[in-house]
Amino acid sequence: xxxxxxxxxxxxxxxxxxxxxxxxxxxxxxxxxQALQTEKSETGRVVIEQLMENAEVAVKEYMPMCQDTGxxxxxxxxxxxxxIAGGTLTDAINEGVREGYEAGHLRHxxxxxxxxxxxxxxxxxxxxxxxxxxxxxxxxxxTAKGGGAENMxxxxxxxxSDGLEGIKQYILDVVKVAGPNAxxxxxxxxxxxxxxxxxxxxxxxxxxxxxxxxxxEAEVADLEEDLMAEINRLGIxxxxxxxxxxxxxxxxxxxxxxxxxxxxxxxxxxxASRHKQVVL
Amino acid sequence: xxxxxxxxxERETIKDLRAGDRVHLSGTVYTARDAAHKRMxxxxxxxxxxxxxxxxxxxxxxxxxxxxxxxxxxxxxxxxSGRMDxxxxxxxxxxxxxxxxxxxxxxxxxxxxxxQEAVYFAAVGGSAALISKAIKEVEVIAxxxxxxxxxRKMTIEHFPAIxxxxxxxxxxxxxxxxxFRE
Ligand code: SF4
Numbered sequence: 001x002x003x004x005x006x007x008x009x010x011x012x013x014x015x016x017x018x019x020x021x022x023x024x025x026x027x028x029x030x031x032x033x034q035a036l037q038t039e040k041s042e043t044g045r046v047v048i049e050q051l052m053e054n055a056e057v058a059v060k061e062y063m064p065m066c067q068d069t070g071x072x073x074x075x076x077x078x079x080x081x082x083x084i085a086g087g088t089l090t091d092a093i094n095e096g097v098r099e100g101y102e103a104g105h106l107r108h109x110x111x112x113x114x115x116x117x118x119x120x121x122x123x124x125x126x127x128x129x130x131x132x133x134x135x136x137x138x139x140x141x142x143t144a145k146g147g148g149a150e151n152m153x154x155x156x157x158x159x160x161s162d163g164l165e166g167i168k169q170y171i172l173d174v175v176k177v178a179g180p181n182a183x184x185x186x187x188x189x190x191x192x193x194x195x196x197x198x199x200x201x202x203x204x205x206x207x208x209x210x211x212x213x214x215x216x217e218a219e220v221a222d223l224e225e226d227l228m229a230e231i232n233r234l235g236i237x238x239x240x241x242x243x244x245x246x247x248x249x250x251x252x253x254x255x256x257x258x259x260x261x262x263x264x265x266x267x268x269x270x271x272a273s274r275h276k277q278v279v280l
Numbered sequence: 281x282x283x284x285x286x287x288x289x290e291r292e293t294i295k296d297l298r299a300g301d302r303v304h305l306s307g308t309v310y311t312a313r314d315a316a317h318k319r320m321x322x323x324x325x326x327x328x329x330x331x332x333x334x335x336x337x338x339x340x341x342x343x344x345x346x347x348x349x350x351x352x353x354x355x356x357x358x359x360x361s362g363r364m365d366x367x368x369x370x371x372x373x374x375x376x377x378x379x380x381x382x383x384x385x386x387x388x389x390x391x392x393x394x395x396q397e398a399v400y401f402a403a404v405g406g407s408a409a410l411i412s413k414a415i416k417e418v419e420v421i422a423x424x425x426x427x428x429x430x431x432r433k434m435t436i437e438h439f440p441a442i443x444x445x446x447x448x449x450x451x452x453x454x455x456x457x458x459x460f461r462e
Contacts, residue, residue: 041460043302043442050404050440058355058409067345067355067408105354107345107428117315119427148360148383148405180453181360181383183405235461239382239404241300241442242456272406 002079002136004280006086009138012278013096016142017072018104020276021064024055027211028273031248035185035238044243048185051238051271066272069106070144072097072126075208081136090128093140098122109147129201138280141208149186149270152178155200158262167192167264168227174266175231175247180240183270187211188231188250191265193257203267206251208275215252224250248273282440288336289377289399297399297443299450304438305401309340309380313359315429316422317367324370331422331431334371338378340403343428344412353418353434357408358382361400365389372396380441384453393445401441402452414439 032052039045058065074093084092101108101123110124111117154174158166171190178186191202214221228250237243248271257263285293287307297303310332312320320330341361345354361381368379369392377398382405385393393400403411417435424430444452 041456043300043456046302047404050407050410054404054407054410057413061351061409063348063351063409063412064345064355065409066406067343067357068359069345105346105348107343107354146406151360179384179457180402180405181362183382233462235457235459237456237460239402239442240453240456241402242452242458242460244460270406 002082003085004082004138006084006092008280009084009089009092009140010096010099012140012280013093013142014100014103016140016276016278017097017100017106017144020142020144020274021069021104021106022058022062024058024065025210025273025275028248028271029055031211035245035248039238039243039245041237041241041243043241044238044245047238047241048245064104064106066146067107068109068146068148069101069123070146070274071110071150072123073143073145073204074126074128075141075205076128076130077133077139077141078130079135079137080132082138089130093126093128094124097124097126139277140280141275141277143208144274146183146270146272149182149268152182153203153265153267155196155263155265157196158264160260160262162262167262168230170264171227171266172230172234174268175236176234178268179236182268183272184236184240185238185245185248185271187269187273188227188247189267189269190250190252191263191267192252193255194263195257195261196263198255199263199265200267202253202255203265206253207267207269207273209251211249211273220252220254224252287338287378287436289338291397294377294397294399294447297446298448299443299446299452299455301443303401303441303443305380305441306437306439307435309338309434309436310334311340311342311432311434313341313343313429314363315426316431317364319423321367321370324374335375336377338380339371339376340434341379341381345428351412353412353415355408356412356415358403358405361385368392372398385445390445390449390451394447394449397447399443399447400445402444403439403441411439
């Protein structure tokens with residue numbers, strides 16, 4: 001058994017929150033660069049240039065790239081052979097979020113009760129998903145997920161007879177309805193299979209894969225590319241002003257499901273696709 | 281090329297703006313998002329006075345991050361405007377002339393924009409660090425208890441935006457998709 005200290009997790013989480021919100025990943029910057037070459041709309045290119053300049057200003061001034069510094073979402077890969085000393089994993093993550101959002105001058109965007117809507121004042125609670133893996137290391141994947149794109153996400157229990165065509169049509173519909181609201185260019189995260197709640201998780205999980213990295217299975221990878229091309233023919237474009245860059249990437253995760261079901265979830269992410277990870 | 285526009289908006293300026301125009305806005309705007317709109321709306325319903333005179337003014341839908349020491353404001357990009365749709369026609373009727381946000385407006389708002397001769401601008405969502413450079417002065421003037429959602433008076437300079445809805449019924453979201461759909 002390997003012992004990991006509670007305070008070490010707190011410290012790493014605090015750093016993750018701050019870095020994720022300020023430093024846009026290289027994958028997104030490369031995707032912007034590429035989009036600038038292919039975007040057909042002049043306004044679209046102006047928007048992309050503005051986003052690239054924004055990313056530079058954020059790092060230079062060390063300030064958040066977007067004012068919506070998001071819900072802090074974690075996928076934790078917890079080695080079966082590690083033990084946490086000094087408190088629970090969830091508490092450590094929440095304490096790290098509290099510290100990171102304060103130290104980084106990040107916005108507090110969480111309300112305690114969906115009806116009363118009083119701000120918790122420290123951006124907690126974080127959303128924490130734990131997967132158990134072999135080994136003795138602890139990997140924390142973090143994303144700061146903005147509300148604009150999250151609000152336009154959707155899930156549908158399709159019929160198995162709807163097939164691939166039904167799946168594609170549904171995904172295109174979700175992207176169309178979202179239009180400018182989700183801050184395109186988007187990263188479209190898709191879960192196919194599992195059950196009702198698992199499917200939504202798969203869609204979220206798919207967004208943790210870097211832009212440009214295809215699914216390990218050829219069939220799914222092809223579907224990602226197909227959908228990407230179809231989404232970019234919709235004409236929505238950067239910020240929905242019209243153009244050929246609606247998605248920077250499409251990510252799909254697939255899992256087993258019930259004989260009667262075909263769950264599909266679409267979790268939209270904006271261009272401020274903020275992901276960081278650390279291994280303890 | 282972007283047009284330079286001075287705020288508050290003159291009637292003549294509004295008449296010249298067309299959906300799709302890229303603009304640089306300079307002058308005064310007031311910030312308000314969900315909670316401030318809700319409170320203003322309740323005040324109006326109860327027959328009270330608004331904390332700001334919105335006659336002829338522009339509202340920017342934003343909830344900034346806290347300023348770091350030495351900064352005028354933190355990151356301050358637009359939030360989704362549709363959440364304010366419920367309150368907007370009333371404010372337009374009371375003389376509001378412009379809004380800056382991002383995303384779709386509903387039919388009632390689009391109609392009110394035409395009838396009341398106002399304009400809806402979109403700023404680039406997620407370019408909040410860059411936009412903060414265009415904000416020169418900030419003063420919280422009402423609802424300070426709402427923290428990031430308080431009403432602020434801002435002086436902006438060369439704030440980049442795009443006209444989405446004009447007084448002629450022009451709609452850049454619709455026109456853009458139509459032009460580039462394959
Ligand atoms: S959708 Fe993304 S880029 Fe747009 S405002 Fe929200 S967090 Fe920022």
